[in-house]
Amino acid sequence: MNRKIYFAGSIRGGRADSEIYSRMIAYLSAYGEVLTEHVGSQALTAAGEDVVTDEYIFQRDIHWIRKADVVVAEVSTPSIGVGYEIATAEKMHKPVLCLYREKDGRKLSAMIAGNAVLHIAQYATFEEATEEIDRFFRSLDG
Numbered sequence: 380m381n382r383k384i385y386f387a388g389s390i391r392g393g394r395a396d397s398e399i400y401s402r403m404i405a406y407l408s409a410y411g412e413v414l415t416e417h418v419g420s421q422a423l424t425a426a427g428e429d430v431v432t433d434e435y436i437f438q439r440d441i442h443w444i445r446k447a448d449v450v451v452a453e454v455s456t457p458s459i460g461v462g463y464e465i466a467t468a469e470k471m472h473k474p475v476l477c478l479y480r481e482k483d484g485r486k487l488s489a490m491i492a493g494n495a496v497l498h499i500a501q502y503a504t505f506e507e508a509t510e511e512i513d514r515f516f517r518s519l520d521g
């Protein structure tokens with residue numbers, strides 16, 4: 380299988396869910412090559428590393444979105460970068476799955492929740508998230 384998957388998750392928006400990202404990336408690997416494994420790295424903090432420039436990250440990530448067949452975004456932690464990536468993928472006509480877990484009664488941004496082009500899936504447990512991922516890929520194949 381040579382499907383390419385762009386996984387998006389908050390970095391400077393906050394790393395509270397980084398362990399969930401890494402579990403999702405591991406699960407997604409059964410469906411194809413995940414281009415953005417670093418997003419799940421526990422070593423990557425909100426401060427990030429300074430070894431590469433922001434310009435490099437931006438150019439590389441846009442390039443990867445272009446190369447990707449699908450985008451899967453974990454959107455529970457609000458992140459400007461993830462929102463930008465979702466919009467970019469939409470403009471490139473890529474299927475986008477947004478996985479959302481409600482935290483502290485906070486609702487998902489209407490700019491994501493209200494977009495009928497996106498696949499929005501709410502989950503509570505990790506198992507539910509995997510079911511939503513399975514459903515998303517089935518919907519693409521069918």
Ligand code: 6IA
Pocket residue numbers: 386387388389390391392393415417418423427428429430431436440457458459460461464
């Ligand atoms: O606004 P945010 O930082 O939360 O945006 C997060 C999203 O932007 C993720 O889905 C990433 O794809 C992308 N992104 C933001 N910062 C980085 C980054 N910096 N590296 C890769 N993608 C990023 C960290 C430094 C690096 C040397 C590991």
